[in-house]
Structure formats: C-alpha cells, structure tokens
Amino acid sequence: MPPKAPPNAKKARLYNSRNIRTHLSDSSFVDKEKLNVPDFLGSREFEIKSFELSQLNSKYASSNRVFQSLPRSLRRRAASHNVKRIPKRLRAKALREMKNSITGTPPKKKHSRGRALYKLNMSKKLLKLGNNLKLLGTLPDRELLGKKLNIRTKIKSLNKQIRELKSSTNSPLAINNKVGAYDNTGYGGYASRPMGNIKYHKRQRQFVWLPTHIWHAKRFHMIKQYGYQIPLSPTQKCFRLMSRQSKNDSIAFDTSYYSSLIINIEDDDVFKELLIFITKFHVAIPDKILKGERAYNDWLYIEGQQIGKGFIFAHIASHTIIIRTFPSIYKDIFNHCENFLMCSSGLNSIYDCQYSLGSIDLVGPLSLLSLSKILHIYDEDKSSNIKKLWSVLTSVKDTKAIPIGFNFSFDIMDPRFWNKSSRTKHNNDSDLDAYYDAIASMNSTTFLDPTSVKNLSTREGRTKSYENQMSIKDIGKEFGKISTRSRSLSPEILKHSRIPILLSKTGDQSWTLIVPWFWVLPIWQKLVKIKHVIPGGIKQMRQVNYENGKPNFPNDYPWLRDGWENNLSLDSLNREKYYKLPKHLLNSSRPDFTDLELISPFHCDWNFLRTITLLQKFSGMSIEELEKDNTYADYGEDLFIRQINSGHDLLQLSKDVRELHYYRLPTDISISLFDEELEFHQKFITGNYTINQARYVNIVSLPVIQISVKLVGKGRLRDGARIYLQETDPYNYAAIVGFITSGGYNIQLGIASGIGLVKADISIKGSTTLYIRNIGQTSYYAAEAIIIKT
C-alpha cells in the first residue's frame, strides 16, 4: 500500500512532485515477457513522459514566489519585500503574492521625526524645484550649486530663479529641451565641470559622472580615477563570459572619460604643421588622414617624446581636428596644442570638449553588426549613398575587409524610437556583389557626411541636436498612441531628432563611436539590450587586451609618466600591506624579500635594474669574475663609494649610489624605450659605452624593449616576475635582465602568458627562451619571448 498523501495542499504538492509514476503499477498485468515492438515503444514513451512530468512538478514544488523564477542576472537582493526591484512585467503578480501570504507583506516603515523629517522635506522641495526648472527649459544657476550652501539658501535662490523666469521670457541659462541636455564646451580655457541632476550634484563635486553613470551604478562596481567615476567591473562573476564574448560576440564600454579637444584651423599649412607636431609623421601627413577617411590611432608626441596613445580625426575640408586621449595625458596635449596655436598665424581656436563629447567603445567580432541594429541613418537624399553602403557593409558578419582607421560619419535618428532592434534592410539578390563593390569603392568614395562632421565638431551643431530631445516619458506616450505590433514610431516622429556621430575602427575588432554627451545614454540603453552585446568595465578592457597579447595602458608602459607613477604607487601600497602583516608571517628568507632596500619585492624595480647594469659596466668586470666573493669591503679614494671586487660589493654599492648626487638632476624615470636613432642606445646594445663614475648611473636611463612571453610548459606567471637568461641561484639578483609588467593565465591560449620589458642588449631573435621566476618563489619556468613593436 503506498503511504497516505498528506492533507495539507502545500505538502501534498511537494509529495506529489517527488513521486514518479510508473506504467501499470497494477500487479496482475505485468510479467516477465518479451514485449513486441509496439508495446515496447509504448512503455518507453510512457516512461519518458512520466520523467518529464516529474521534472516539471519538482521545479514548481518549492519556489513559490515570482522573483525566484527570474534568471540570475535579473535577481535583486531586496526583491522579496521591495516590489520596485522586480521587472515591471512581474510586479502585479508579486504584489498579489505579497498581499496573500503572511510573510510576504513588507513591514511598516517608521516615519522619521524632527530634524530628519525636516531634512527629507527640504530635499524633496529641492528636487521639485529642480524639476520645475527643467520643465521650464533652463538650467539651475551654476554658482548656487557649486558652493557649500545649506539647503534653505539653495531653495530660496531656485525659487527666485523660477520667479524671474516666469516674469521674463529670456534667460541666460535657457536650453532647447526639457531633459536638461546642453553643450558644455570650454572656449579659452578648460570646460567647467558638469552639474548633472540636482539630486546628485553634490556627489559629482569631486568626481564627474559619465552620462551612463546611474545605469552602471546599479550593475557595476565603480572606481574613482582621473577625476571621473568609471565602471570597474560588473558585480557578477564574468571572467570566462568576457573571454568568450570577446571571441564570439561583442563587449561594449562607456569610454566617455576619454577626453577630447577640437581645433579649428583655417590655414591648410598650419593645419598640416600641427599634425606633424603631435604625430609620428615627420615630413608629410598621408592624404587619407587629412581627408578624414582614416583616423590616426597611434602615439602622440610632445617635443619628440612619446607621451601616450591617442585618436586623431582630421578633416581638412571643414578645418577641424578632433583629438581624443586618455584623461591623464589630456591636459599636457591641450596645453601643447594651445601653445602651438598661439605661436602660429591665422584664425585658430581650440575647444575643450571633455564634457561635451562622449564615446562608446565596442570590442569583438559582432560589434559592427550590433551597431547596425540600433543606428538608423537619418534618411535624406544626399546621404542615401552612405545609407546603401552602410547597409551593405554591415550585412556581412566578417569585418576584416574594412581597414583599421576607417571612419564613418553620418546623422542618425534617436534609437529609442524603435521598439526592437532590427537590421538595416538590404536587397538579398545581389548581396555578395554589392559587398565587393562597396569594399572596392572604399578607396574612392567617402563615407563621411560633411554636415554631420560639422554638427559634431561645433557647439552650435551639438546644441541643435539636443533640440527638443524627448524624455522617456514622452517616448512612452508616443508608443502608447501606436499599435503594439509596429516596430517603431510613425515616420514624422522618427525625424524628430538628428544626432551626428563618428564611428571609427580602432583595431582589428574594436570600434569607437563618438556622439554628443547627452546622446550617449539613449544609445547605450538600446545597445545593451541587444543579445550579442554585454557591457564591460576597465578590468574587462584590460582582460581583452591581455588575452590578445596587447600591452595595456598604463601599467604595461612603465617608461611613460603614467605607467611609472602607477608602478610606484603599487610599490607603496603593497609595502604598506606587507608591514601590516603580523611579525611571524614576515618571511624574510624568501628570495626577493631578503633585503627590502636592495630590490623591492612589491613591484617591478626598474631603478635596481638600471643601477645594477650600469654599475657592472662601471666595474669593468664580467659576470664570472663577479661570482667570487670577497670577505672585506674595500674603499678607494672616494670614501662614499665602495670598490667593486665581487658580486656582493656590486649589490651593496647599488644601495649607496642612490644617495649620491651629481650636478645634473637624477632622471625621474629610469628606463626608456629603445630607439635606434639615439646614439647612446646604439652604443648600449653593442656594449661600447663607458661609465666613468659611479654617480653617473643616476642620470642615465636604461634602454629597454617590450616583449611578450608565453610559458613553454606548466607554470604560473604573476605581475612583477623576474626574467633571467639562465636558471641561476634565486638570491643572485644581479642576474635579472627584466621584469614582467602584466602576467597571468591566458584562458584563450591555455597557458600562462605575459608582457614584460627586458634590457635592450639582450638579443631576442626569432623566439628566444628566457627563464622567469615569480616574486618570492625559487622555481624557474622556461618561456618563449617575442618582441612587441610599440
């Protein structure tokens, strides 16, 4: 007899789910017999059905709240009592559940009293006033929000502003839309910081928010860097997901923190001169770059010194240059260009567009395809050629035929007017022919719409694009008027907004989309809804670069100021962390930890490498001679400088030499990238240079070359690992030839790999084998090294 079913409905459901029914459990009919084919098939099918039924039952037996059936990425912690955390389509059901169940009702909120109540009321008032101002079409008074005024004064001045507005129609702070979008460009100086929404402006005083900040803050860990709040990494684990996406689909990054500046030069010669001034070209700029067909995505130079990588878009026909760089080197480039313009003739102007041009970066093979789903070209006759070419080029998934540096510029319609993402229509009959034609015509025709270039690069153009920008509420109202089956709004409304964009291919599979600041958020919102696209943060960018073997700015460029400072800060942070450890954990018998002043185990110690190499040259002894050990120290005429008779002397002298002074200032950065044209570097690689005094080591910078390494067999690589030519005693620090700047396990290759720098006099031909030892470890791993051309 089967056990009795429990009377309680919930328990009964649980019990039933655990009971899998079998075919004909009646005893009288079943016997051992060879079944014929239809019976056999029938019994098997019944079994399949009962299994599937039991699976269904058990799935819904225990979880009985609607938020538990959501996928992992949509679940929120407080969804059980806070209905707003559940997606809109399930909210009604969740409310019903909460009403019916006893435990589901949210607890009664205690309302605050006294001071807290007053504060809440005041901030509510402030928000309301801010909103009123927005609806009236102006921005709040700038000075008011910058100072540390108390909330009553703020409300008073906002009220005053509203009264003034109502009495007079003109306002200096008027804007042409109701969503608070305006063009924040600096002319004759840097741009002032953006204010943002009144609700959040206090938080933005020190660090500027990106246009998509609120969207990212809900889903990402944020980090404060370069004066911006930048998304660091998604809150959910995504290491393997990101590596798969970068190989198969695409990852989107909000890179509005990359600052841009726009230069207008009327004179063509001065135009070309400026470009030669800051780019790698010495004599002439290639024609394609001048016309704007290709963008320059390479090193920027100040006085012949490399300072960092940047993006330059030049359009000689409209006399504009757009330069976009990393925020830490932006001010140097800006000042440099400003000085150049002041010295040159003609009508020139420079605009600071840090907060008026935003950008989105996409990485991965399906980036262009995803973009084509949301970018709808503003349909006008003159750009119909571009529209045709665009639809043809984006119809093919493989974008390798498009050369790196290729630029598109056209006007698009507001992407929010489309309900669902859709690919641009194209004729299916002559697909491949049309594609080849488009590729062939890439050299002759231009994909740039000059009006949209002008609109993007001028203040008036950008402000015009913000005219009557619709808010989400307005769009919702419009969608309510049309039938639910249509994909987009009616054609008259589609032409409501006209957004100028610039799309450039910056790498093998990476694209940059530059748009006006307040249009980044609408495009972003539609972009991340596409199935192929996943948003990422700077950690993911670093991961993608690392997995493709590309060096990452700034940590893989320690010879640049940014990379050097990054390295130093790593040292100080790790050192602090180390000293906080309890004494018994400070193991100073490990290699690298024996003498913390000699070589630092907390970062790549380039000072040490430079000192050791040059002192070795100074001593004039070979490595074998240095192996022998002296028992006593010998000081020559100079009482501060030890004579080098052994390896030990060499190491001790390297410590003393740091305090020595010479009449020239010591170099800030002790390494420099190997340059064939420099005389000292040429002498260095042959070994024909001389160091006359020990003090000279402080003013010479060591030439280094950048390599990418891959371990031959098993092993681990970490940042800061030491590179050797042969396996030697791990305590013999003089044998180090370089360091790994970023190392780890490369999930795409399946072995540990890394990027590092070695002394330039090591000859690396083809692929040489080097030996790498991690910090604090004694085991060596063999690795293949290849030079990276920077």
Add this chain to the structure above:
Amino acid sequence: MVRIKHRYILFEVLYPPTKSGEDSETFSNSQVDALLTLHQSSPSTINGKLIVSILRKSIQTYYGDQGAGTAAVSTIVKYWSNKTSTGIIRCDRSAVQMVVGALTLIDKLDNQNIIIRCTHISGTIHKCEEYSIRKSKELIRLINKQTSKQKNVSNFLQSLQEGTNINVSDKDDDDDDIQGDDE
C-alpha cells in the same frame, strides 16, 4: 552548513538469453530481437523493496560488515518500473563505487538470471531522468529504423515476386534477415 551529498544511479535489469531458454534461437536474428530480448519487462514480484534487500545482501557478501555498515544503510530505490526494467537508486556520495560494484555482481533476482547494468551516475535525479529520456529516445529511434528497414526488405521481396521494379533506397542492408521473411 554541511550538505549531505548523494549520488543517483540509473540502472537497468537485462535478461540475457540462456542456452536452454526460449529466447536463444531468436536472439541473434536481428538487432531488434536482441534489444527486445534484453530489455524484457520484469515480473511483478520484483519491486523496489526486493531490489534493495538483494543489493544489501550483495554488499554484505562482497564488502563485508564495513561495507554493509556504510553503504547499505543509505541506499534506497527512488524509482522502479517493471515494464521497462529501469530504476534509480540513491546512495551516499562516498559509497557509490561499492554500490555499483555490488549491483554488477548481482546475478539472480527472484530466481531469474539477470544482469544489472548501471547506465548513469549523477548528483541530481534531474540529470538521471534527462539521461534516461535521451537513452529511451535513442532506443525508440533505433528500433523504428530497424523495423522500417525490415519493412523495406519485405516490400522488395514482394515486388520481386510480383515482378515489378521498386527502388530500394538504402544500400547497406547488412543485418537484414532474408530468411525471416517468408513468401
């Protein structure tokens, strides 16, 4: 916070042909025959309780008292079907090897010579069910294919008799029994 982890073993009871039994002649005739003979339905005397008791005896015999104390205690039959002779046993994670070993060494159930074959082991019953569904579908597909082949062959022979030309589509008739189809 310690979670006791189990393993779910999907097994089936196969009836091998014996020398003196009825099945021995027809067993090797075709694949379908072989399959149907092996996967016979079990008599109603065999149920979950019987399997558990025989399994425990088997563990006692082959693994001794220690085995009986650890493995045999927590084994239960979660599902058993007589028609298809398949079942799912749940046991402790540490005792899986013992249980599987003891299962395979069982050679008689209720005076029938049987082979117990363990087809799948997994941590959740869900996956065992899924695997069993896949296997059953595969079996159904095999049998359907074979029976349709046989039908083709018999049609062909019939047509030969009648003297008409019919195209037989499949070329590889390796295990067709021509003698089985009588005129």
